[in-house]
Amino acid sequence: MVKYVGKRLIYMFLTMFLIATATFFLMQTLPGSPIASYNKLNESQRAIVEKKYGIDKPKPVQYAIYMKNLAQGDLGTSFVFKGKSVNDLLASRFKPSFILGAQAMVFGTIIGILLGIIAALRQNTFWDYGSTFFAILGISIPSFVFASLLQYWVASEWHLLPVGLWNDGWKSSILPSIALAMGPLALSARFIRTEMIEVLSSDYITLAKAKGANGFEIAFKHALRNALIPLVTVLGPVAAGLVTGSLVVEQIFAIPGIGEQFVSSIMSNDHATIMGTTLFFSAFLIVVIFIVDILYGIIDPRIRLSGGKN
Amino acid sequence: MEKILQVKDLELSFHTFAGEVKAIRGVSFDLKKGETLAIVGESGSGKSVTTKSIMRLLPESSSEFKNGQILFDNKDLTKLPERDMQKIRGKEISMIFQDPMTSLNPTMPIGKQVMEPILKHQKVSKAKAKEVTIELLKMVGIPNAEVRYKMYPHQFSGGQRQRIVIAIALACNPKVLIADEPTTALDVTIQAQILELMKDIQKKVDTSIIFITHDLGVVANVADRVAVMYGGRIVEVGTVDEIFYNPQHPYTWGLLSSMPSLDLEEERLYAIPGTPPDLLNPPVGDAFALRSEYALKIDLEQAPPMFQVSDTHYAATWLLHPNAPKVEPPASIIERMKTFPGSRYYETKGGNV
Ligand SMILES: Nc1ncnc2c1ncn2[C@@H]1O[C@H](COP(=O)(O)OP(=O)(O)OP(=O)(O)O)[C@@H](O)[C@H]1O
Ligand SMILES: [Mg+2]
Numbered sequence: 001m002v003k004y005v006g007k008r009l010i011y012m013f014l015t016m017f018l019i020a021t022a023t024f025f026l027m028q029t030l031p032g033s034p035i036a037s038y039n040k041l042n043e044s045q046r047a048i049v050e051k052k053y054g055i056d057k058p059k060p061v062q063y064a065i066y067m068k069n070l071a072q073g074d075l076g077t078s079f080v081f082k083g084k085s086v087n088d089l090l091a092s093r094f095k096p097s098f099i100l101g102a103q104a105m106v107f108g109t110i111i112g113i114l115l116g117i118i119a120a121l122r123q124n125t126f127w128d129y130g131s132t133f134f135a136i137l138g139i140s141i142p143s144f145v146f147a148s149l150l151q152y153w154v155a156s157e158w159h160l161l162p163v164g165l166w167n168d169g170w171k172s173s174i175l176p177s178i179a180l181a182m183g184p185l186a187l188s189a190r191f192i193r194t195e196m197i198e199v200l201s202s203d204y205i206t207l208a209k210a211k212g213a214n215g216f217e218i219a220f221k222h223a224l225r226n227a228l229i230p231l232v233t234v235l236g237p238v239a240a241g242l243v244t245g246s247l248v249v250e251q252i253f254a255i256p257g258i259g260e261q262f263v264s265s266i267m268s269n270d271h272a273t274i275m276g277t278t279l280f281f282s283a284f285l286i287v288v289i290f291i292v293d294i295l296y297g298i299i300d301p302r303i304r305l306s307g308g309k310n
Numbered sequence: 311m312e313k314i315l316q317v318k319d320l321e322l323s324f325h326t327f328a329g330e331v332k333a334i335r336g337v338s339f340d341l342k343k344g345e346t347l348a349i350v351g352e353s354g355s356g357k358s359v360t361t362k363s364i365m366r367l368l369p370e371s372s373s374e375f376k377n378g379q380i381l382f383d384n385k386d387l388t389k390l391p392e393r394d395m396q397k398i399r400g401k402e403i404s405m406i407f408q409d410p411m412t413s414l415n416p417t418m419p420i421g422k423q424v425m426e427p428i429l430k431h432q433k434v435s436k437a438k439a440k441e442v443t444i445e446l447l448k449m450v451g452i453p454n455a456e457v458r459y460k461m462y463p464h465q466f467s468g469g470q471r472q473r474i475v476i477a478i479a480l481a482c483n484p485k486v487l488i489a490d491e492p493t494t495a496l497d498v499t500i501q502a503q504i505l506e507l508m509k510d511i512q513k514k515v516d517t518s519i520i521f522i523t524h525d526l527g528v529v530a531n532v533a534d535r536v537a538v539m540y541g542g543r544i545v546e547v548g549t550v551d552e553i554f555y556n557p558q559h560p561y562t563w564g565l566l567s568s569m570p571s572l573d574l575e576e577e578r579l580y581a582i583p584g585t586p587p588d589l590l591n592p593p594v595g596d597a598f599a600l601r602s603e604y605a606l607k608i609d610l611e612q613a614p615p616m617f618q619v620s621d622t623h624y625a626a627t628w629l630l631h632p633n634a635p636k637v638e639p640p641a642s643i644i645e646r647m648k649t650f651p652g653s654r655y656y657e658t659k660g661g662n663v
Pocket of ligand 1: 324325326331333351352353354355356357358359360369372589
């Protein structure tokens with residue numbers, strides 16, 4: 001197990017290195033310059049600014065400096081928020097995004113799993129069709145539509161919750177979390193329904209019935225864990241979906257989160273912030289995938305993480 | 311002997327998209343205390359459906375009891391509410407399935423799976439249940455049970471898994487144990503071990519066993535009585551000796567002739583010609599008539615009743631009707647009958663008796 005984790009960590013660093021390199025050079029191909037907005041500068045002033053941010057040097061040198069700083073955890077300095085480091089920017093905006101993402105993930109998967117179970121146990125009844133309908137809505141309607149609808153009805157029309165911003169404590173997080181949760185909810189509902197139906201028709205479920213287990217024990221003690229195993233594998237993509245969802249949802253609700261900042265840094269061509277945020281999102285996803293693999297081994301006893309004795 | 315289970319005129323259908331599949335078309339048999347009743351018959355004859363209907367393990371949504379009763383403990387199991395059925399399953403009647411590779415829950419330690427019926431049906435503490443579990447695992451021959459009860463199914467071999475399934479079935483000392491081809495999926499040496507185990511256990515715990523199998527060799531080894539099923543009916547039932555050495559139904563003749571034997575050096579195995587009956591549109595008369603060279607005209611018009619051959623031996627074939635023509639069974643069957651006192655071919659020194 002220790003050996004396995006060690007090996008995985010090395011691969012994770014390697015992946016990060018490749019992503020950082022790719023992002024760095026892709027950034028160079030973006031049209032416009034990070035200091036294009038400083039258009040009132042004359043030649044010599046521009047040279048001073050370029051020197052300050054180190055973009056006067058040849059690209060390979062810039063790359064080497066960036067990677068060296070990155071190795072020390074330094075993501076550089078924002079071009080737009082003068083004098084602020086990207087690290088500080090991300091840190092100040094981490095909390096709302098984290099809260100939204102975590103709430104959406106937990107709420108979405110739990111409700112989704114429950115809906116999926118109900119649909120599987122009550123196959124081809126009103127409950128099944130209802131939850132299928134709900135899930136298809138969740139999969140096919142993009143999160144910004146949910147976000148706008150929730151904002152319009154629940155917030156503006158009925159005044160139940162804040163329209164946006166992050167100044168009303170937990171209440172501010174409810175609507176954006178729900179909007180974000182629709183994707184994971186729909187996906188896990190569909191997934192669990194299919195898996196449960198499959199598992200419920202297997203021999204060991206018949207044996208459980210033959211032991212005298214009742215419907216509840218069969219669904220929750222015997223079937224659910226087996227149906228969850230494949231769901232774990234899609235948690236990675238689900239997390240990726242949350243990241244993209246957050247870009248839009250944070251914008252709509254004006255949440256001062258990382259997603260909102262990412263969008264505005266792209267608007268303002270703030271190279272250092274774009275890169276920093278991209279790397280941050282990548283690191284997040286790599287960690288999620290790692291956790292998912294560990295979870296997989298815990299939930300499925302047949303998978304003992306190889307690379308050494310457990 | 312005391313009858314523990316009585317199945318009377320059972321008829322059961324499946325509702326499918328193609329129509330009503332009449333899988334069981336009037337099955338009656340008794341199971342006596344402590345005996346082993348083998349059910350044999352070709353694939354699709356309704357062996358599994360019959361036994362699953364006793365435990366009510368068939369899908370409620372698509373299966374329907376059309377007629378008959380299953381009497382157990384003064385209760386008719388066809389009419390028992392699901393809740394009461396749950397108290398019988400695993401406690402009074404339990405079941406061993408064909409494929410040990412798929413009949414254990416892959417994500418649950420085997421000890422927990424054995425313990426489950428104990429905790430469910432008996433008022434005992436967890437510690438006590440664990441003790442019983444380890445004892446059971448030892449009894450079925452799992453070495454090092456104290457350590458291994460925490461392991462998962464994939465850490466055991468097929469034979470060991472079947473032993474675990476047997477331990478589960480025996481956990482509450484059931485009155486009836488149903489074994490649906492418990493050795494079919496195992497290789498020959500393991501098969502023999504599992505059969506020995508089942509015989510040992512039956513001596514120890516005195517349960518009645520219904521043993522489903524394709525393998526007549528196994529029947530001779532384990533059973534007291536045999537029921538031969540064909541097309542959703544029992545066509546012949548009797549003691550092992552009666553079925554093996556004095557068979558009356560042409561289908562039983564076919565089955566016995568298709569049994570490989572070591573002592574008779576036959577060049578090739580006999581195969582019953584034709585295909586099993588279509589249970590969507592079952593034939594009117596004797597379902598075997600179309601495949602049988604012994605069919606009479608009446609076989610195509612009316613299903614034969616059970617004719618009594620002896621106190622314990624019954625067969626559903628018009629050949630046993632007093633007015634039926636006397637036919638000669640296949641030569642290999644006559645050979646068998648010659649050794650059975652009471653059969654019409656029984657040979658003493660002087661001739662037929
Ligand atoms: N769930 C079901 N739905 C519809 N038909 C079914 C169902 N289960 C069994 N049958 C039908 O009932 C008949 C009897 O099947 P059964 O499984 O009892 O055969 P069997 O004698 O056990 O055969 P085998 O030796 O292959 O196990 C078959 O024709 C089968 O197609
Ligand atoms: Mg079967």
